[in-house]
Amino acid sequence: MTVDLFDSVAEAQPSREEIADGAVLLRGFVKPIESELIEAVRAIVAQSPFRRMTTPGGYQMSVAMTNCGERGWITDHTGYRYDPIDPRTGAPWPAMPPVFCDLARRAAEQGGFTGFAPDACLVNRYEPGTRLSLHQDKDELDFSAPIVSVSLGLPATFLFGGMARADKPRRFRLVHGDVVVWGGPSRLAYHGVAPLADGEHALLGRKRINLTFRRTR
Template sequence: MSAGPLTADLFESTADTKPSQEAIAEGAVLLRGFARPFEAELIADLHAIVAQAPFRHMVTPGGHQMSVAMTNCGSAGWVTDRSGYRYDSNDPESAKPWPAMPSSFFRLAAQAAAQAGFNDFAPDACLINRYQPGAKMSLHQDKDELDFGAPIVSVSLGLPAIFLWGGLKRSDKPRRFPLKHGDIVAWGGPARLVFHGVAPLADGEHALLGRQRINLTFRKAR
């Protein structure tokens, strides 16, 4: 994973931007720039997580290798292989527990959820996706959790991306929302099982994270 230096000047320039909020749908909110004040902590903690549980390209039950590289932190980690999709307490590659969720991750997720109208969100899982140029995420629902009462909080870091927001059926035509470094999408309630995805990532260079986009997806898995 390549990353540029975390300089004070870079941090100040990104932290200046005031966050704004826009509704995507009933139960879904886009918080622009909300994660920027947290970025130095997030990126430092991200490096520590990846040192313990490196990114890997998981395989779907159908045998397809995902273009997005993944890892996890928290008491539960989302995994996929030929046997199916599921949450597991241990990293299947090391047989060790996933790294603990850093306090910076937990605080950001809880504060973003509250800002979006979902109070008392206490995620126990954070799926960390690494998109490199050309990588994408097909339309899907987050439905491997035991309780759909908690929201999903999705944090964008690094290169900009196009977020695809569909409907409750896979065939519903998705709307396209540009996401930049620091943007967060939070959804729950009537929007909890909406199909969503990410269009193929365009090439570029981000000052802090290089040629990649990192997505932190917080969930209450158990």
């Protein structure tokens, strides 16, 4: 199956959709800078390669990941945390590219959060069949800052729930170029990604890349 680069005429044009109190979906927001973002991702991965981390419970994550910025999110047998050093390379994580910083700031403003200056960006690689179970982003010290999540590559079904894991999540189809911003009343909402359907994206092939910007402290 081939995924059209623009997916649909409607989704090719940037638009703003409020999906919850404090949460917005920006359709096609990053399409004008897609080439710069993909080039930056490749440079980050060349320095700090993707890896599938292991949770404290001993399970290997299906999503492969790396980081850039002042700190990176990691998980191992000791727990979840942010660390300035990539444990695989023993060196600091790659610096956050200026195009990333500018994107995160502009997207956050569209969500109603001014002055967002992320110090961490999680770079996740999804391949067909991979998923991310419902969870809260709560390893950060600063909950006043929003989360900015960017979708590149294959479409995905984003699950966005409430403050309790048992709350039934709403489902949103995210395509290449879409951005979700959530904070304020929705900052600790449970969210995840359903198993990724197979496909072929014109720029990234059989995968989805997700950039998640956070302020950790």
